[in-house]
Amino acid sequence: MFRWNPDRLLALGLRLCAAGAGVIVLLIAGFLVSESWPALRAIGVTRFASDASWHPAADATRGTFNLLPMVWGTLLATTGAVLLATPLGVLSAVFSHHYAAPRIAHVYRRIIELLAGIPSVVYGFWGLVVLVPLIRTLQPPGPSLLAGVLILALMILPTIALMADAAIGGVPAAQRRAAAALGLSRWRTVTSVVLPAARSGLATGVVLGTGRAIGETMAVLMVCGNVVQTPSSVFDPIRTLAANIALEMAYALDDHRSALFVSGLVLLAMIALLIGLAERLRRQAGAHAPV
Amino acid sequence: MPRSDALLVYGAALTVTAMFCWLLGDLLWNGLAQIDWAFLTRAPRDAGRAGGIGPILVSTGLILAVCLAVSVPLGVGAAIFLSEYTAADTAFGRAVGRSLDVLAGVPSIMFGLFGNALFCIWLGLGFSILSGGLTLACMVLPILIRATEEGLRAVPKEVRHGAAALGLSRTRTLWSLLLPAAAPGLVVGLVLGIGRALAETAALIFTSGYVDRMPGSLLDSGRALSLHIFDLSMNISGGNANAYASAVVLVVLLLAINLCASWIADRWLHRRSLVA
Numbered sequence: 001m002f003r004w005n006p007d008r009l010l011a012l013g014l015r016l017c018a019a020g021a022g023v024i025v026l027l028i029a030g031f032l033v034s035e036s037w038p039a040l041r042a043i044g045v046t047r048f049a050s051d052a053s054w055h056p057a058a059d060a061t062r063g064t065f066n067l068l069p070m071v072w073g074t075l076l077a078t079t080g081a082v083l084l085a086t087p088l089g090v091l092s093a094v095f096s097h098h099y100a101a102p103r104i105a106h107v108y109r110r111i112i113e114l115l116a117g118i119p120s121v122v123y124g125f126w127g128l129v130v131l132v133p134l135i136r137t138l139q140p141p142g143p144s145l146l147a148g149v150l151i152l153a154l155m156i157l158p159t160i161a162l163m164a165d166a167a168i169g170g171v172p173a174a175q176r177r178a179a180a181a182l183g184l185s186r187w188r189t190v191t192s193v194v195l196p197a198a199r200s201g202l203a204t205g206v207v208l209g210t211g212r213a214i215g216e217t218m219a220v221l222m223v224c225g226n227v228v229q230t231p232s233s234v235f236d237p238i239r240t241l242a243a244n245i246a247l248e249m250a251y252a253l254d255d256h257r258s259a260l261f262v263s264g265l266v267l268l269a270m271i272a273l274l275i276g277l278a279e280r281l282r283r284q285a286g287a288h289a290p291v
Numbered sequence: 292m293p294r295s296d297a298l299l300v301y302g303a304a305l306t307v308t309a310m311f312c313w314l315l316g317d318l319l320w321n322g323l324a325q326i327d328w329a330f331l332t333r334a335p336r337d338a339g340r341a342g343g344i345g346p347i348l349v350s351t352g353l354i355l356a357v358c359l360a361v362s363v364p365l366g367v368g369a370a371i372f373l374s375e376y377t378a379a380d381t382a383f384g385r386a387v388g389r390s391l392d393v394l395a396g397v398p399s400i401m402f403g404l405f406g407n408a409l410f411c412i413w414l415g416l417g418f419s420i421l422s423g424g425l426t427l428a429c430m431v432l433p434i435l436i437r438a439t440e441e442g443l444r445a446v447p448k449e450v451r452h453g454a455a456a457l458g459l460s461r462t463r464t465l466w467s468l469l470l471p472a473a474a475p476g477l478v479v480g481l482v483l484g485i486g487r488a489l490a491e492t493a494a495l496i497f498t499s500g501y502v503d504r505m506p507g508s509l510l511d512s513g514r515a516l517s518l519h520i521f522d523l524s525m526n527i528s529g530g531n532a533n534a535y536a537s538a539v540v541l542v543v544l545l546l547a548i549n550l551c552a553s554w555i556a557d558r559w560l561h562r563r564s565l566v567a
Contacts, residue, residue: 007461014376017368021436022387024429025394028401031408091303099300108304111311117549118314119490121517122538125524126314129531154310161307187296215398217493218517222525242400242493249407249497264404268397275396 036265039065039258048262054228056248060255067263069230073238074270076145076231077220078213081152086206088153089160094190097168109165116158124222127151132223139235143225146234151219156209163208167201168194200281207278214270217242241267318542322535330536335503339523340530344537346505350420350513351489353506354499357424358431358488359481365428366435366484367477371465373436374443395433399493402430406498418512423499430494431484438483442476443469475555482552486545492517516541 042060048067057063092112096105127147136142171194179189195202217240225237226247239247241263252260333343369387377384406426416422446469454464470477492515500512501522514522520537523530 010462010465011372011376014368014372017365018372018377018383018387020365021369021432022390024432025390025397027409028394028397028405028429031405031413032401035404035408088303088307091300092307095300095304099297100304108308111308113549113553114315114546115307115311117486117490117545118542119492119517119545121490121492121521122318122542123314125520125534125538126317128524129535130313130317154314157307185296187294211396211398215400217398217400218521222521242398245400245404246493246496249404261404261408264401268401271396271398275393 032261032265032268036258036261039255039262042255043259043262048259048266054244056252056256056259058253058256063256063259065259067241067266069228070239070241070244070263071266072230073145073224074214074240074242074267077148077152077224077238077240078210080145080149080234081156081213082206082210084149084153085157085160085209089157089205089209090164090195090202092157092161093164093168094194096165098186098190098194112158112161112165115154116162120155120216121218121222123151123155124219127219127223135235141225141235141237143223143237144235145224145231145238147223147225148220148238148240149234151223152213152216155216155219156212159209159212160205163205164198164202167198167205170201171197200284203281204278207274207281211271211274214274215242215267217246221246315542318535318539321532322537322539325532325536326539331540334505335519335533338527338530339503339519339533340527341533344516344519344533344540347503347514347516347519347537348540350499350506351516353420353509353513354424354427354495354515355485355488357421357509358427359485361425362428362431362435362484363481366432366480367439369432370436370439370443371469374440375465375469391433391436394429395437399430399491402426402494403497405429406494411498416510418498418500418502419510420499420506420513421509423495423513423515424509426494426498427488427491430491431487434484434487435480438480439473439477442473442479445476446472475558479552479556482548482555486548486552489541489545489548490517491515492521496521 039060043065048065051064051066053064054066054069055064092108096108100108127150131147131150132142132144135144135147175193175197176189179193184192220240221243224239224243226239226243227237228239228244229236231238244263245260245267248256249260330343331348332345334346335344336342373384373387403426406422406429410416410422410425411418416425450468450472451464454468459467495515495518499515499518501514501518502512503514503519504511506513516537520534520541523534523537
């Protein structure tokens with residue numbers, strides 16, 4: 001007769017745990033789609049790009065639902081942050097591997113790790129009380145695309161720096177020695193041997209940082225001013241997709257609420273594009289990527 | 292004279308260090324003085340401008356407890372299954388692994404939307420500590436599972452072969468040999484998960500809610516510490532002083548947790564944790 005022995009029971013229980021953990025992604029996708037469905041039907045896909053502005057209402061026929069300014073806001077803030085954080089992060093890793101004494105490199109790595117552990121709401125708070133007033137003295141109003149770019153750059157810098165650190169650490173010492181034997185200077189070794197050899201790991205770090213910047217909510221919510229507009233200068237306030245969800249979710253009803261889930265889908269689509277890119281990079285790099 | 296490349300590299304490192312010191316120094320300078328026993332235990336008054344963060348710490352602890360009570364058994368079970376019971380290249384193992392990778396990349400605000408739709412509304416839990424904790428549990432699962440898996444993979448194959456040769460059952464092998472040996476990995480995952488959950492704000496705004504009273508049950512709304520900082524600085528004029536103090540409490544907690552994790556990783560796993 002078929003009997004349950006503990007081994008079989010345990011195996012079943014563990015399989016259920018794994019299935020439960022795996023199914024969460026499907027649940028998230030399912031809920032997002034089903035919650036955005038009413039808006040997609042009542043408003044239609046095109047109005048999210050063609051409406052005059054973002055003035056949502058619970059009744060789809062009364063409101064306007066243009067997401068594009070917020071898509072631009074998200075893209076601009078992310079791009080600026082990545083452009084700032086990438087060189088700093090890579091140079092940070094170069095510093096701790098090739099320029100700093102081992103002791104200093106150790107302390108420096110700890111600093112980067114600590115930066116990585118500071119929560120986004122604290123970055124946002126610091127930006128709000130320190131950076132925004134500084135930017136206001138330069139050019140009012142203060143809460144702006146620039147503030148968002150700076151805070152995001154600071155936030156994703158540790159991600160990029162830690163990944164770059166691992167990638168540079170993974171470059172075989174023989175390559176470095178060969179470069180030294182050829183009489184290359186330290187800087188030449190770094191730029192023509194080490195960084196090219198580590199490029200897939202560097203790229204992975206940048207992709208991870210970009211993903212973090214796109215999805216970041218609290219910090220940009222606190223420093224960007226949250227005006228829905230396509231900015232014409234870095235001192236203009238902007239609102240990102242993620243910030244929009246956090247701002248309006250509390251009081252949104254019916255079609256408005258559903259439209260916020262649509263903006264969540266847009267956000268997820270942007271991340272999915274990035275993950276696809278990362279996947280391609282990893283496949284190109286083969287076993288070298290330190291993920 | 293220093294060469295330009297050295298100037299560039301040292302300049303970058305100096306910039307990063309300066310930003311770090313500026314941020315941390317500013318927080319400590321403005322926040323540390325207000326922290327005393329009364330601040331940590333009293334209830335907030337005048338919308339948080341005065342008083343302390345007692346109930347908020349309790350809510351934060353409860354949200355964390357719910358999160359861990361759900362995610363630890365589920366995560367450890369899944370990790371054991373993935374590393375001991377299935378080869379990574381079976382369809383099921385690959386599917387679970389992949390969905391965990393995707394889950395790890397989902398931004399926290401999406402967890403907020405999902406938690407609001409599933410726990411608050413569909414399951415009818417409303418804005419509550421339970422909803423918030425469950426939402427966070429979904430979020431920290433990938434971290435827990437990956438770290439536990441690493442811990443288990445670090446146990447040499449000979450241990451498993453030896454146990455099989457001695458005729459131990461799989462359950463027995465797991466409990467008496469594998470789990471104790473993999474404990475550091477588990478603890479690292481746990482600590483990192485706690486860190487992620489404590490730092491989280493966006494996923495909690497519309498799952499656990501804003502109420503800053505002492506929670507009476509898990510079905511009450513409770514305000515997490517991170518959300519308290521957000522609310523004080525954005526919505527309450529004159530709340531900055533207490534926001535500073537709360538931020539210092541949160542950062543000190545998180546720094547302690549991160550140091551703990553990298554210490555354990557350094558010491559037992561002989562490698563540095565790269566999970567940022």
